[in-house]
Amino acid sequence: MTATYLFTPEGLAALTRHAATDTLFAFDLDGTLAPIVADYSAAQLDEPVRTALGRLVKLAKVAVITGRSRKDALTILGLEPHLLVGNHGAEWPAREGARDRQQTGLCSKWRDRLSAMLGQVQGVEIEFKGESVSLHYRKADDTEKALALINVAIEKLEPGPKRIGGKFVVNLLPMEALTKGEALVAAMASFGLKRAIFSGDDLTDEEVFKLKNDAVFGIHIGKDDQTAAPYYLNNQSELLGLLNAMVGILETERNVQDTA
Ligand SMILES: [Mg+2]
Structure with missing residues (x-):
């Protein structure tokens, strides 16, 4: 199965059907929210992306699942999502005090x-x-x-x-550590949410796309014939457009509810 480009009428219609205030909006960090840079320690979010992500955080539950440590990821994000899972799914906030x-x-x-x-x-x-x-x-x-x-x-x-x-x-x-896929499922359960949208660019993110779970809407960052994700964006610079689309969908939904 080949992935469909998300910014098409069909792709955006599917996104609109899946995005709601009771959807978990989950993202990888490097190569997804943040551009890849040669110096691994110098990664950061572009300011417009940070602003759009901040708006999304106010509208729905947002999770970031990254290969980095939580501490490192928080510095790069410059804002707190509702859940930040580090170490490829293995590091959870509750373990911060007494790390496993x-x-x-x-x-x-x-x-x-x-x-x-x-x-x-x-x-x-x-x-x-x-x-x-x-x-x-x-x-x-x-x-x-x-x-x-x-x-x-x-x-x-x-x-x-x-x-x-x-x-x-x-x-x-360690063999018993959660993968990103298991971490996403656990994150949905912890918020009591039945649907998620996950965006990622790397091999570890395939653990999410391979879930083959209809409740998880997968977006691969970068065109890739090997990905199990149903949708893709051409490159990381399109992430801002994705965040703005998500915010737009949620604000429209809220306005409809307000006037109903
Ligand atoms: Mg990545």
Whole structure:
């Protein structure tokens, strides 16, 4: 099945049918709400996107589900959505005070093992994120060789991690950690909402699109023949148009209710 471009009469009609004040509006962060930048630590929301997202937050429940830590993501967002889930679905707000010790303990053990095995490999960076560990190899001169060495090192971890690929990054999570798909379903349940709209651009977001759940309206950021999402936008710069469309639909619905 190929995805349909969202900004067509059919696409917008489908969005309008699905978007309501009792829909959960969920988004990935990097490459979706925020443009991808070369320096990972310099990512931020464009001001018009932040403003539009702020309006959406006042009209309906908004969740951000990201591979970053919650702390990192909050800084980039510059505003608080109703729910922010970090570490690819594994890090939830309730755990902030006492972060899941078993998960973080295991990840810190992996970090030490990986540092011993990969510490000397050129261009490989090990990022410990509490509930997950990310191995970045974008800066390697030979990215294929770096990935091969990363794979060998991962094989030696005990117990073995759940592995999620990305753009020049391999993410490792404990087997029992929630995926983004499981996190979205849990988020809908926690708000008591039966429908969601989710936008994302990366491999980890396919965990949501693959749910094949009619209640979840999937939008892939970027045209991609491999995505399981039914709809797509051409690139991240169209996200502002999407947010404005969502706000417009909800404001119209509210006005109709006010005059009824
Ligand atoms: Mg992304």
